[in-house]
Amino acid sequence: MSKLTKYQGLIVSTLLLACSSMAALAAPQTGTPADGGLINEQQVLYWLIKRGEVAADASDVEKQAAVDAFVSRGRHTTFKPAAIEVKAEQLRVKRAAQKNTKSAQYAAANNKVLADQDITKTVKVLAVLVDFPDLPHDANQLKAGDSDMYYSSYPAAHYQQLLFSQNGFAGPSNQTLQSAYQYFQAVSGNSFYFTGEVRDWVTADHDAAYYGGNNSNDDDNAVPELVKEAVTKAVVGMTDAELDSYDIEDPFDIDGDGNYDEADGIIDHVMLFHSSIGEEAGGGVLADDAIWSHRFYVDSNTNGYVIPGRGGLKVFGYTVQPIDAAAGVCTHEFGHDLGLPDEYDTTNSGDGSPVGAWSLMSGGSWTGSIAGAQPSGFSPYAKSFLQQKYKGKWVNEQHISLANLTSSGTAVKLNHAVNSDAINQLSIALPAENIAFKAPLTGKYQYYSGQGDMMNNAMSFNVSLPLDTPLALSFQAHWDIEDDYDYVQVLVDSVAIEGNYTSSTNAVYPAVKNFISGKSSNISTAAGLDAWVNMNFDLSAYAGRDVQISVVYKTDEAVGDYGMAIDDIQLINQGSAFYIDGAEADGMATLSGFSRIEDSLPGKARRYIVQLRSHQGVDAGLVYDNYEPGVLLWLENFNQNDNNVSDHSGKSLIGVVDADQNLIGAQRTDVQIRDAAFSLYPQSSYVGDSHLAAESLFDDNRDYSAPLKQQAGMILPELGLTMQITEQASDSSTATLEFALSDSSELPPVSLVAEMKVQASGADVSFNVIVSGGSDYSYAWSFGENNATSSDTAPSYTYSASGDYIVSVLVTDAAGNTVTATDTIRVVIQPLAAFTLNQTDLTVALTNMSKQGFGNLTYLWDFGDSSSSTVENPSHTYNTAGTYTITLVTTDSIGNEVTANQVITVSSPIITATTSTTTTDNGSSGGSLGWLTILMLSLFGFLRKRV
Template sequence: MELVRQSLHSRRRGLIGLLASGALLAGAVAASPAQAAPAAPAAPVVKNDTGQAGGRTHNDNLRSPLAVKQDAKRAKALEKRVKGDKSAQGKVAKLGKGQYVELEREGTDRIFAVIVEFGDKQYTGGAGAGAPAGTFTGPPKDGSTTDVTGPLHNQIPAPDRTVDNSTLWQADYSRAHYQDMYFNRMAKYYETQSSGRYSVDGDVTEWVKVPFNEALYGRNYCGGIVCATSKALVRDALAVWVDAQLKSGKTMAEVTAYLKTFDIQDRYDIDGDGNFNEPDGVIDHFQIVHAGGDEAAGDPNQGTDAIWSHRWSANLQSGGPYGVGVDIGSNGGLVSSSDVPNNPTGVWVYDYTVQPENGGLGVFAHEFGHDLGLPDLYDTSGNTGGAENNTAFWTLMSSGANIGDGGPDGIGDAPTDLGAYELFQLGWLQPQGKQGPFYDVAYAGKRSSHTIGSNVPATKKAQALFTVLPDKQVPLELGAPFAGSKMYWSTQGDELNTTMTHAATPGALSAKVNYQIETGWDYAYLEANVGGTWTPVATNRSTTSNPNSQNQGQGITGSTAGQWVDLTGTLPAGTTQVRFRYWTDVAETQPGLRIDNVTLNGTLIGTAESDEGWTFNGFVTTTGTEVQEFFNAYIAENRQYDGYDASLKTAYNFGFPTKQDWVETYPYQNGLLISYWDGSQTDNNVGDHPGKGLVLPVDAHPEFTHWSNGTLMRNRILSYDSTFGLERTDAITLHNPADGTTGTVASKPAQPVFDDTKTWWFGSDQHGATGSHPGRYQPGWYSVDVPKTGTTIRVVSSSMQGNSLNVLVAPK
């Protein structure tokens, strides 16, 4: 879940300062598309650490290896779908032998939710490397709180509504409240988004109490916002619940039978039969609601010991259908304790999401969106003071989860709609009965007219327009050869089976290799031809481990971390040929295998510098510089103030230094939102790659507006007028959170035409370049740098209410 109060609570927690001080006044304007000024190249920028190395992460969507693989398969299939490939038009796509992916979420899923409060015990042990004994005792080192008790539920202080209109609060957070949240309010949200295709039901427990305080599960000891001990709350809360059920008189058989009612799906198709609607022994959708506030909302009571809302997998124990997980009712694994009951049920939990006691509909729907496979679309480095992009309030999977209705009782309870990209990911733009599909496809270089209904689902018109562009070509730097000017390369891609073959005799073979191969899924092999049969040869780099039934024997997988290493093996008696082979499955592309200086019995037989008798079937020689191609497209959607998008009228801003919990509201501009879908990117972290992202809105009015000291207004303010259309934009006046002074973004002329030969992204302005511009917000974080394909998208006309836009796609 995205950090909500990015200016005020950062001071409480001692995080990076998020807004530069200085008075706000008139907006200085940078070059606009009409001026056709060349985009300044982005200056070097300090990259924000969004990785998970060493357990450190600034992300709240922590995907398991199974989820990563599933997401890669879905991405490949959806690219095929939008191009019209018949193999990807059904509810389930077959991508290869035993490789399936579900493309349409339909029906009613069951959620099992446990609501949990905390005891007062402090965990005195450690949690492995980097977390010695004592890590979880006492208050956090950053001084964000001195409270080391609980919390119990219903202890969140009532906000003072004279100075706080942003905090959600009620006197009693009961089981009935969460039953309403999940199975009434969130169910209706997803029923609306899916046009009635999808909903949820299930059950919520009564409050259970784990023995330890929240510090064990929420403390940021690993250097990120979510650490591994957060998973232990899943195990401990379920163990306490199972124990309470048994003590109430239920038998283990009754408890187990009840848990199995939440296992109706094989969500990862573990058995590889393409049937996702069968039990697999694991709870389908598990949720934790914890007492107390959310670290993402700047909880002032538990500080950085508060748990940050997130999605992850509880891989604390070996065993179960997925190989790892938690046997519900047991207490084994990381930070285990005899203070937690131990009554294993044999039913497992793996995926989970966690939300706070006073979470609004937005955070519940957002985290569940992750559980359905949706990514975060905001820049996740912004959670700890990094960058911000322009997705902002346009989608539930960004700041749209945190938005309110403009009333006095808090923000985060009136989320905006999902965007067209997200609806497409879940299959909710596909045909229903005889109607649909609910998206149109256009192609660069071809003229076509389209009518786009509003983004509110259940329209009879197309809800989105995808304009497919020529594949994007991106340089690929493989690194230098081990020796000389060339090396051998397997090439990269999905469903490869590439080889390089040479005449050979029995004996010792060695080579230098450098590889990055999808661990446990894709493999390279050294093979010998004996009597006309190719046989895998054991090497010092190979393995017989076969976790996903992909290893054909003595496979080489994983990574050498960019280093050249020795490969050695012995070709058996009777060998007449030797070959290197690279085999990949249907998704998740890695750079593959590089080979140099191949020797056989001490004789050099492969340097890649000349024709040395190798026969290539897919392998190539390379200097290390290649070109790779990626799918890319524009996505156009009609955003109006209807349905959940009524909240676009009430985007918020924290602008009052003396009332740090007070928000003011302003409207986002209705109209045609055009985003660039770039298959060469895996996230929207513009701090790492300015101007580039997986799916980012094109700002129809990319002029910068500054505070008087030259610092930029933040992205989620300036993104408000990103839409194309036939009306002037609204002027807005807001306050600077640094000093409370006001400033205005002026009304701008209508912008009916998107022309991708013009410039919609700028890496610098008159105050500085990206990475050196005054203040936190950098020019290169705004809008998106689109390819110059000569494609135009024009809003030709609009219905009176704006719920229907006529759009022309044409070459320039």
């Protein structure tokens, strides 16, 4: 099993402990996204002309303007993923890292290699076909020539073959085309099984425009509603056992047990096909009332829609495709279902990212003799993601250490990317590079919130406040925070307080009060280019108390900006500062996700990835886009969150280094990088490209930034690294590469980076820390309770009580460099329900002995006689004697519930009478007469009252 991959650094910057409440409170999004990577401009123009919206003899400029106007919604859509999905992926990767660390240690101790390549994964897809009253599937108004995937009819059997055939399926000209099953088998080295069943056509309740018509935001109106209708109708006639067979995964780990291969009450994968051409390809006769292909969610605010009458089974995630879908759109959208992001520039406002047709998650979904029928392989970023998530044989990677390279060169053999049985990917980790940030307001240091998704970062300090008032907290800050979705709060003893620039109403999270969001530059009093704002908070209500003051930054599942920087913290009493923290001294504040920085941020992982791409296997379709085979060099850079090079040209999450820096006219990026591969062989001819000579040498001292077409270029670090192709098969199935590092190159020092790993089981918590950079480390752990510490590499600690604890580890290397990793962990010791009792006749007094649990405990007593109580230590009197079971249900503040029972027998009190006896010659008869007299007197008194 592999060690922690560089990919994991993108997903997990900190473990989120409190995101579920944000997901529950979030307002649902309206409309649905449009996958801009699926735009087919040629088909859009075809339908614009056919519908008479553009004249066939219009100028090229007029035609392009019409196309741009029609597809504009695919160039501005910004939709967030479901919070539960983002959170689950963060936790899955963190668990995988912990598991990998332990497995690596076990393997080393036992001299074993864990065989990831032997692991297979099977998914089962429920495919649903839906048409509309105004556009039946068997009267779809399509004619030959309307689509490259035109058939005279589209029965369920067609989609069954398109998706799941093991032998391919018949194309429009009866040629054999590749199925989605075959594609995923090929790209995974036969380790991923794409299976399922297609249900027959059902008809929606409304006409097509009801679902696909665009709303005021230019988004489709009601596709999730269509999914709910279609699935509900399609499963009619299926037995519960049949339907349950589509729930074999728990991708969000809903029950929290770390097992992702179990049922979770949600259908795993739903693929919807509708009876129209997709809006991304012109929309057919429906025009912009057609549905745009995408992947999204049903009822994300409740994590899915319950299918009526099916035992609570839900529909949640889905993909939607058009009637004429080819394998490319199906596999691209399912790539999203597997967790992959788009690799094109999702703004669609420029020339495009440097990925093009080299990856399915960009333009590769359209390659082939029939557009989209032969989708290309995945980028190495995507392959590494899938390998880490599912194991198997998605990639067979060899790591090359930059530190071990010399000027004499190191030869490495490489096989083409479609061969998973041999080394088909090379990885070269690069030194991290600090990222420039805004300078502190004063001094050398400032506090910084961090940036990322699903964060709950905090900085805090404890202070004793004087009795005198007024009391105030002040600090300087600047921020750029997504409005309402993300926010900062200042807390005193966990309560958010009002400040001079806090807001009281949050449109997304109504329960959130006294928060900071938006941009500091929008405040009129902001000072300087960085828009510093003087923040003030009244603390007079806390005078004379020992308090904890915290600044907390919470983010949602996407679209985050840089966050907040803080400097010059002061506590002021009657106009004089009695506490000052300018971030200049380490240790003044406890940092959990926040950091103390200068004017730069620590750089994230970067690496070169090398592939050999041919025109074989899943890459056979590249030849139809005139993409040249050869050695493809990629830069993966986790300092970038996306491939939106229209915002940051030359820098992307993943992109190819174009070997041929000669421009091909004014073409877009996908054309410019057709010749990106390094090769020993000259390029084939291409219209507008006069530079066809082979380029077999990569040298990072050269400029690969494409200065005249910057969105097609990559800005690279200059390290003195070269890569020379020395051998290459004529079909590019194999190659030998020589890597060298110039002797004059002095590598920049590798930053000391530490990432904490935590595994908790009740009160017992195990810790580890992954460190890169430096050597010969020493450790100083602080567990956040009772001054408990450790100097072990991987210590364990048993906590005395449930709670949230701030844990830190200071790592020092041999050169004296230090780095601190901090995490907030939640310890949950299950509550224990117990009680004792003291009984007197019909009355029982109960003493509650419950303990542990998280937060405050609540109690529910059932006395077994239809009476109950929520008092901690109740007393109860039974009406009648008998045997009863007393039950105590103890619940903690996060819902953990335990029960204790005791059986008790209660009796009525025994009354002992005191009698007066008169002794006579007749024995005891006088006593009997006395009792009779008393009885008669009592009866007489009763009768008088009645009268």
